[in-house]
Amino acid sequence: MANKHVNAVVIGAGAGGGVVAKELATAGLSVLLIERGRWHTFDEHGDDELTSQRTFPLKCGYGPDNEHNWRMASDGKGGWIKVFPNDWAYGNNAACVGSGTVSYGAMAWRFQPADFHLKTKYGAVPGSTLDDWPLTYDELEPFYEKAEYELGVSGDPTNDPFVPPRKNPYPMPAFSFNSEGIILEKAAKRLGLHPFPIPMLRNSVPYNGRPACIRMRTCVGFACPVNAKAGTQNTVIPVALKTGNCELRINCMVSEIIVDDKGKARGIKYFDADNKLQEQTSDLVVVSASASETARLLLNSKSSLFPKGAGNNNGWVGRNIQDHAYTGAYGLFADKLYDDVGPGACIAVNDFNHRMPDIIGGGVLCNEFIRMPYQFSSIRPSGSRMWGKDHKDFQKLNFKRHIAVHGPVQEMPVFDKMVEVDPVVKDFWGIPVVRISGFRHDNDIKVGRLLADKAEEWLKEAGAVQTWKSVPGKGSTPSQHQSGTCRMGNDPKTSVTNRYGQLHEIDNIFVADGSLHVNNGGYNPALTILALGYWVGGHIAEMWKGTHMK
Amino acid sequence: MINQSFSRREFVRLLTGGTAAVLISFNTACKNKISRWRYLQEEEIGLLDAIVEQIIPTDDFPGGKWANVSNYIDKQLDTYYINHQVEYRDGLAAFEKTVIQLKSKKFEELPFPEQTAILEKMEGGDFPGEYWKAHSPAGFFDMIRQHSMQGFYGSPVHGGNREYISYHMLGLDYPNVIGQNRYNDLSWRKYNPNSIENGK
Known part of the structure; x- marks a missing residue:
């Protein structure tokens, strides 16, 4: 039996797609939210570190699985190797209802106003496609706020002089610092820095029918056992479903957007839960499948007018993929400071985001989420022996005596750092797979080293007896923070969508995820993806009122 | 001692139907020898x-x-x-x-x-x-x-x-009881290999 026609198909039930589905369903459109993963609960996973989304030697607990999904990764020598979701080179992002927002650390950052006009601020950067966004921070501000209030953010910007301007306070008070946060706060103040609590998509008090956080050790990489962590799966998606206008179809892998000879999208083809090929017609299609998978789907959607893939006649789909060049330092302390108050990350400084002389960009510095025992077994100063008595002594002595300070360095977009579809290799369903290649810009390394110095300085001031740095290299596989592959812009020659996430070339296909980011900020991107979901979804709902996209 | 040339088929035949099915799957990796692994x-x-x-x-x-x-x-x-x-x-x-x-x-x-x-x-x-x-x-x-x-x-x-011996070693409470593991630090407790708690 043919599937019933819908107004909108939204592909991917993560941060972007969950919000768009809710915006469209509440505006009265009939919506199919289609997701390749399924629902997950804490009970199913428990606190098992080996199958978490943080360290995943056995599997990525929250998807995708190794049985159906693989990619090709550059081996750095001109060849390609086949990689699976739990290989680091795959660049994994969770595949389930809620996607990364189920198992993320839930930092709720707004980008800085300067992030929206980097080219104007710094000028052109050789070797980079750096550009301004086609929208300003002020335009996105109400949508950041909407995300903060509908999902729920705890925070307090009082002590952050560099906080992006906000019209209203956070809906919930900030979390208190854990013991390492208290130590780091004092040290930061002595250094003249401006420490403040990290805003979190996590309830500090009961909010929106969900309880307050119980400070689990296993937070990042895991579902929340009490739903204190806000994801689209426990906020906007249930709202969308409650309208009666939205159907969620899980375990369904979309293979293609059907584009007709007139250059209009007519719906999608997908493999259902029984791996049977199905068609679903719709008036419009929203792609929110993550920067790599969104690009893959557009590239795989070839038609007579778009032989290189939907919206890709200028060859920009899949280009400029970014992540974050994580950088930082570790410090060992004489006294025990571990207090088992999760999730660990609680304190940040904004002093190094656009505020270092002669430096382009920068990043926030935060204390790190709790390092679980297996993860900690690989955290050592370089040259350490990684086994035997040395290993065990280090674990016993330092597990409760160390602090990590890390930050996401804003990457300069590079045109040849990109997602393509492999010409030969296909996945379980026969869909051409993603392949990722390219190298970071030198600026990322330069800023990364500088920021690591700052992190080390902070740890030393806090009393660390031994410190070491971890700095980014040229190679990177964009994973949970992947972005930039379907850049928005005013110039159709150098971007994929317009400022509303609408493809320049096909007016009833929209993108709503990190793919849109012109650059990825010096922050975890989840709140920006959520805000763009409201921005794009709201715009589609407005357009629908007038024309019904006909 | 079980004869090492003992074939899988003979081994299975010695068992009753019901348990055989279980043991077949249990021993799929074991072609020639009986192993408890x-x-x-x-x-x-x-x-x-x-x-x-x-x-x-x-x-x-x-x-x-x-x-x-x-x-x-x-x-x-x-x-x-x-x-x-x-x-x-x-x-x-x-x-x-x-x-x-x-x-x-x-x-x-x-x-x-x-x-x-x-x-x-x-x-x-x-x-x-x-x-x-x-x-x-x-x-x-x-x-x-x-x-x-x-x-x-x-x-x-x-x-x-x-x-959970490694958790015990690191002084991490276990199992991680939801919302309840806030009350103590076990690292002061000396590991005693002879205690009932530790398996002997």
Whole structure:
């Protein structure tokens, strides 16, 4: 039996797609939210570190699985190797209802106003496609706020002089610092820095029918056992479903957007839960499948007018993929400071985001989420022996005596750092797979080293007896923070969508995820993806009122 | 003793129908010998035990052997790490041959410090590679090292970290009772291998 026609198909039930589905369903459109993963609960996973989304030697607990999904990764020598979701080179992002927002650390950052006009601020950067966004921070501000209030953010910007301007306070008070946060706060103040609590998509008090956080050790990489962590799966998606206008179809892998000879999208083809090929017609299609998978789907959607893939006649789909060049330092302390108050990350400084002389960009510095025992077994100063008595002594002595300070360095977009579809290799369903290649810009390394110095300085001031740095290299596989592959812009020659996430070339296909980011900020991107979901979804709902996209 | 030429078919025929089905799946990896392990053979486990005990040695807390790290590896070779089976089979055999050639003794019969010295050389790439096929001795060692860390520190549901011993060692409360593990720090408690709590 043919599937019933819908107004909108939204592909991917993560941060972007969950919000768009809710915006469209509440505006009265009939919506199919289609997701390749399924629902997950804490009970199913428990606190098992080996199958978490943080360290995943056995599997990525929250998807995708190794049985159906693989990619090709550059081996750095001109060849390609086949990689699976739990290989680091795959660049994994969770595949389930809620996607990364189920198992993320839930930092709720707004980008800085300067992030929206980097080219104007710094000028052109050789070797980079750096550009301004086609929208300003002020335009996105109400949508950041909407995300903060509908999902729920705890925070307090009082002590952050560099906080992006906000019209209203956070809906919930900030979390208190854990013991390492208290130590780091004092040290930061002595250094003249401006420490403040990290805003979190996590309830500090009961909010929106969900309880307050119980400070689990296993937070990042895991579902929340009490739903204190806000994801689209426990906020906007249930709202969308409650309208009666939205159907969620899980375990369904979309293979293609059907584009007709007139250059209009007519719906999608997908493999259902029984791996049977199905068609679903719709008036419009929203792609929110993550920067790599969104690009893959557009590239795989070839038609007579778009032989290189939907919206890709200028060859920009899949280009400029970014992540974050994580950088930082570790410090060992004489006294025990571990207090088992999760999730660990609680304190940040904004002093190094656009505020270092002669430096382009920068990043926030935060204390790190709790390092679980297996993860900690690989955290050592370089040259350490990684086994035997040395290993065990280090674990016993330092597990409760160390602090990590890390930050996401804003990457300069590079045109040849990109997602393509492999010409030969296909996945379980026969869909051409993603392949990722390219190298970071030198600026990322330069800023990364500088920021690591700052992190080390902070740890030393806090009393660390031994410190070491971890700095980014040229190679990177964009994973949970992947972005930039379907850049928005005013110039159709150098971007994929317009400022509303609408493809320049096909007016009833929209993108709503990190793919849109012109650059990825010096922050975890989840709140920006959520805000763009409201921005794009709201715009589609407005357009629908007038024309019904006909 | 069970005759080693005992065929699988004969073995199964001796059993009643109901239990046979269970045992077939339990022994799928075992072609010629009866083993209480899933993929590895008894002798391989003996060697692996000695290696994982080197990687995580016993001190005032038990080491890799007691914590069932070999069981963890065997279990993964039957599930998540099926594609590492050949690497283990060939690697352990090559390792054993090389050690006998160098020392005229099996690895597990050597004194502990001598074992350590062998693994240090292997890790550093200073190790005869003639018996190795697709993989290098150093790569093989690093794989066992990583898998041992997983087995010792990962959740006991995967077959290692017996009784959460590594959590006990680190002073981490366990199991992680939702919302309840705020009240104490166990690291002051000295591990007592003879207590009922610790399995004896």
